[in-house]
Each structure stands twice: as C-alpha cells, then as structure tokens.
Amino acid sequence: MSKLMSAKELLPCDMLAAGSAAEFETGDWRLGEKPVWHPETCIQCLICWIACPDVAVNVKDSKMTGFDYKHCKGCGICARECPTKPNKAITMEKEK
C-alpha cells in the first residue's frame, strides 16, 4: 500500500475491502534466501503449492509458473518438499 488513506476515505468502521491482504507486500520481511524455480526439472506435482504457507506459489491453468516474491517469506518449505531427484526443481538461493 503506497498512499495512506485518511479516516474519511476508509469504510466507516474497523473494516476493509475483502482480499486487501494481497496489497500488503509482506515479502519484504524475507530473510536471506529466496526459492528459485527450475522449470526444466519441474514435474508439475504442485506439492510446493500445497505446502506453501503463504500462497506465494503462482499457479495458472493447474501449472506451477513461479513464485510471488512480493509475499514469499523465504521459509524454504517448498524447496524441502520438492520431490524431484537428483536435481530439485526448487532451490534456495541467497538474495542479491
């Protein structure tokens, strides 16, 4: 959320439009590492999508398409659960 709204611009109580959490870019909390997707290894099992605690795995037409870094916290669960062998389709890499 870039511009802060005034009291009069808000809904008239402790209430917000639904789904507004998406506008809050919590990915800026991410510490150190981020997941990187390697589509050439990916088997589209979507285990990463199931495991992600923050809905930060982008999926379109039932296919994994990458990560939503604006909301990913870098927890690494997706990389740990990724079942492809010997090379993982998701690896954790240092943030640049």
Added chain:
Amino acid sequence: MVTLAKTGNEVMAEAMRQIDPDVVAAYPITPATEVVMIFAQFVADGLVGTEYIPVESEHSAMSACVGAATTGARVMTGTSSQGLALMYEILPIASALRLPIIMCEVNRALSGPINIHCDHSDTMGCRDFGWLQIFSENSQEAYDNVLQAVRIAEDPRVQLPTMVTTDGFIISHCMEKVEVLEDKVVKDYVGEKRSPYSVLDVDKPVTIGALDLTDYYFEHKMPVVQAMKDARQVILEVGEDFGKRFGRPYRFFEKYKLDDAEFAIVALGSTCGTARVAIDELREKGIKAGMLKLRVFRPFPAEEIAEALSKVPNIAILDRSDSFNAQGGPVFTEVRSAMYNLKAKIINYVYGLGGRDINVAQIKEVFNQLGQADKMPLVNYLGVRE
C-alpha cells in the same frame, strides 16, 4: 397502551419480547438474571423468533453478540457488574465495528468486596468504550429507553452499541406501574433492521477486525468519534418522536424545578425519584432547590448541561461510584469540566456504594450543605461511616 405491574427486569424482558431480536446471547448474573431468564422462557414458548445462544461466560456472550451482529442481525443481551466487566475486552470491538448491539445493563457494584447491590461502578467502568449509555429512573423509563435505544443505535448516523441501565434491585426488582405498548405498535416502531454491511453478503465481501498498527488504528477510531458526536442529534430526534407517538418525550436530561433554582443537584437513575421528594419538601419551606436528572451519559451532553445549569450558583453532583482518581466521581469531573467557563460553586457527593441506601433526609442535608458550599470540601462521601 396497557398498564401493567412490572419490575424493571420484567419490563426490560417485555421490551425485548416485543422487539423480537434476531439473536440474544447472554449469561445470567444477579441482579440482571431475570432479564435474560424471562426472555429465554419467551424463546422456549415460541413467543419470539430469536436465536438464543446460552454461553459459558459473559466474555463469550459479548463475543457471540459481535459475531451475530456482523451478519446484520439485530442483537441484544443483558448483564450486570462482574458480567459486564468480563465483557470489557469485547465492548470496544463492538463499537469499532459499528455494531448497534442493545444491552440491558442492571447497575451493580463491582467486586471487591463482593456485593450484589446497586452502584454505577460497572457502567462507569466502560464509559470510554464507544457505547452509548442511557440511565433510567424507573421501570417506565427502562422500557421506553430500551425501545428508543433500538432506533438510536441503528440510525445510520450512529450505528453504535447502546446500553440502557436500571439500578440493581431498586429498579430491577421493584414492581411498578408501567404503560406498555401493543406488540404491533412496537414492531412498527422499531421496524426492520438495516445494516450497512453483512459478513454473509458474498456479493460484497469485507474484511473485519484486521490488524491495524501505527498506520491505520488511529484513522479507524475516527468514525466512532464522529458517530458519538452525531448520536446527540439522533437521541434528541428519537426522544422527541417518542413523545409525539406515545406521550412521553425524552431529552438528554430532565430539569426538575431547575429554572429558578439557587441550589441544584445533578444525579442519575433511581436516586432522582428520592430527590424529587426532598426538593418538593424544601420548596414548601421556600428553599429554591432543583435537580438536573441526567439520562444520557454517553454521549455526554456537555453544552446542554452547562446551559441548563448556567444560572444556578450552587451545584452538588451526586455520583453513585467513585473514580478513585483522588478528584471525585465520573459525573462530577465531566459536569465540572462542562462548567469550566461558568462561575458556579460545584461540589461532589459520592454516595450509595454497594447499594448503601440514600434517603430524603440525606439529600436535604446535601442541599443544606450547598448553602455553605464555600466551606465544603470539593469531594464529599455521603452516608459512609468515616
């Protein structure tokens, strides 16, 4: 209109039956138990269509009320003292969400020591939680106030929770003559509830009760500030309309022999009935005594009180609770603040804690002491063995 003999609790339950709210969530507590107990019987007998939620505590009762009210339902409850105190955590959430929940609150002293009798410490304890607070002198006012509370609270300009209070045992358990309206008249009077939002409206989804930190909490409190200001006009409109419809008009307060008074008291609730007798007796002796009976404590009608008391040189504020702030009770501090620009001598009497009786002789003594108000301490404790 039917004339019935009813206690304060019975008549509040009767008002609830006629209002027929969508949801009632409550937990029994003396002296308010009967309000929700009688109402529960109405539910069991099929006299109302209300969903009655018996809960395991008042904290749960108010939580259930908030949850139900966010769907747009008309919601009522009743409680007292420790029960109200257990609701404290949820009360400001109800106002922040602009939920016009109606509460029948029976004033009772807060523990400790544990006590079941009347003082105003429970209601005053939540005076800054964004709830409208309306006090009743007797059962008739309790009935009238509960009906008006629905119209006031649900007005689009207000949309704030409202508590209507009676005095524990003095009103709650005292049988009096009450004029009760026909069921259909009440149904038409309160009308259908309209809500600006409902969490069950899938076409207009909303997020409620989200975390607000330093960036938005302040802004989200401002609507409560504005609604409480706007409530003043609504209370006057509803009170005047009630008078036109049913013959009993209401305002923020009632002036009793006040216009030419040289000595006046300000009081709330059942004590005002006793004070009328004291004032009448003093008037017979030629003493110009009068009273401002405060009905609405939240919002606080500061300007109107200052105007009404502007010509009275000696004023005693009667508080049935203490703020334990070393400078007097809550009514005193607020009235005195409202009177800051006036020259009246204003002193405070804290009385009746834990249901200690207040009688005509004591109120006459207050007026007597007002005759030498300059020599009196700012804060006095009336009827206590010091």
